[in-house]
Amino acid sequence: MEAWLDANGLALPSRMDALEVAIAGALIVLALALGVFAQRSFGARASQFWKTHVAHHGEGLWERMPAILRHGVAALATSIVMSAYPWSAWGGLPIGLALGSAAALAAHQVLRGLGIPRWISWLVSSILFIALFSRAVGGLDAITATLDGVGVDVGRRRLSLLAITSALLVIVIIIAIVRLANRIVSHAIARTTTLDATQKLLGQKLATIAIVVAAFLFSIDLLGIDLTAFAVFSGAMGLAVGFGLQKTVGNLIAGIILLMDRSIKPGDVIVVGDSFGWVNKIGVRAVSVVTRDGxxxxxxxxxxxxxxxxxxxxxxxxxxxxxxxxxxxxxxLKVAQELMFAAAAESPRVLASPKPNVWLTGFGNDGVEHEILAWISDPESGVGNVRSDVLNRLWWKFKEAGVALPFAQRDIYVRSWPGEPLPVGRDRAPDEPTI
Known part of the structure; x- marks a missing residue:
């Protein structure tokens, strides 16, 4: 064993190293205990707080809040232990294992709660574990040098495994931050009492655009990408917007204008062509209108x-x-009109003010035509069911009062039957057929 260690430049731990490992282990147990204590004491409160203030836009994160608190507190306490003393490689080994595991598990819970795919979450967590563990035992420089050595030079930049790994981490972290910031800001705007529904929706859309633009510029700067490299594609992008994306950009601008002038807002009942329903959502591209048929x-x-x-x-x-x-x-007619008014007034959705009214609109071929005018305040619940309810009530009222409904009637006058002479003073026309 000693020969193998000597051949690989390693040595058996001394008494001082063993003491460091024991102290580090005790401190790690204390850090993990702090994490468990934080979960049991504050996990439910943190979960309830997050559910109340943010969960309306991020239901997946508040359920993971106790686990995030446990692993996060353990990782924070372990990092303090690692930074408080210049540990040797033997002492840093258990600290690195504990710190890497706690941080990786906390990151996995956060990323999954923000909707990041499972495989990406585990990949990022694994990279984070390897980086923290290697740093604790003093081998991070060797790993970065190895990753940077595997790659090719493309112009003035080097495309290596280290660059790809760094870019992947930056992209995932930026996406997670954007989603988290968007949910917090959107929920804060939704809870504002000084804005109406349309202004809140407009504020949420503008805040989302601002967060995405800021995150894009920050990530470009963090990755060290020269923005002048995109100058070549600016003309092509302009043509794409002018031709291929014309409708998309037009719908985006139209949606912002609709939210600004407040002519259409969520909850409104609108009719557009053959579509009748209530506005469910005003999106970036289209407005969602839900009909009575679902x-x-x-x-x-x-x-x-x-x-x-x-x-x-x-x-x-x-x-x-x-x-x-x-x-x-x-x-x-007086009794019939009173029954019409009563049937409309008894309908539960018909308003008492303005009160319903009955108009006589004309004398038709078969009956006297009326129109019942009733007011409702919930058009999103439909109009046809109101007509049906009023007419059902009116039917039974007419039946009880003996009011007759009209039906088509035609009178036929027979001037003569076959074989009978024509009336006196009338001659058959030349083109009149003989019956």
């Missing part, structure tokens, strides 16, 4: 800017429903 129509934002749109709840959510009704000519 179908979701995605209407491009540009169509809402260029086509005629009926907004039933733009300034007032009250909508008047017209219900046509006809009664027979021989019935009592």
């Amino acid at each position: 179908k979701e129509h995605l209407i491009p934002n540009e169509n809402l800017m260029t086509q005629e749109v009926e907004n039933w709840s733009f300034t007032n959510r009250n909508v008047r429903v017209r219900i046509p009704v006809s009664v027979a000519y021989n019935c009592d």
Whole structure:
């Protein structure tokens, strides 16, 4: 054993090294105990706090908050232990194992909670473990030199495993930070009481764009990429936006304009062409309109800017429903009209103010035509069911009062039957057929 260690430039641990390992082990146990204590004492509170303030936009992270707190506190305490004393390689070995494991597990929980794919999360956690463990035992320079040695020179830059690994870490970390910042800012805007729903949605969209742009510029600077390298592609990108992405950019700008002028906002009941429903969401590309059948129509934002749109709840959510009704000519119109008014007033969705009304609209071929005018304040719940409820109530009221409904009637006058002479004073026309 000693010969093998001597051949590899290693030596058996001395008493001092063994003492360091024992002290380091005791401190590691204390750090892990602190992590468990933090989880049991503050894990539920941290989870509830995160669920209350951020979980509306990030449901996957608050469930992992106790585990994140345990591993994070353990990693922090272990890092303090490593930095507090110049440990030897033997003493740094258990510290590196504990620090790398705790930090890797905490990073895995955070990345999974933010929606990062599982394999990417484990890959980043493994890289973090190797880096922290190697640093603790003093072998990080050797690993970085080895990774940097495997690669090729491309112009003035070197493409190596170290550069690829660094770029992967930076990209994943930036994506995680963007998602976390977006959720926190979006939830903070949603909780603001001084803004209406449309202003909140616009603020969330603008904040998302600002966060993504800032993260892109920061990552470019962090990776050391020269922005002048993109100058060659600026003309091609301009052509792509002008031709291929014209509709996409137009819909994006139209969506921002819709949010700014507040002509259409979530919850409004609109009619666009053959689509009738309530606005569920105003996205970057399209507006989601949910119909009464449960179908979701995605209407491009540009169509809402260029086509005629009926907004039933733009300034007032009250909508008047017209219900046509006809009664027979021989019935009592006063009684029939009172029953129409009563049927509308008894319908649960019909408003008492403005109160319903009954109009006589005309004398038809078969009956006296009326129109029941009823107001509702929840058009997103549908209009046809209101008509159905009022007409059902009116049917039974007419039945009880004996009010007759009209039906088509035609009178046929027979001037003569076959074989009978024509009435006196009338001659058959030349082209009149003989019956």
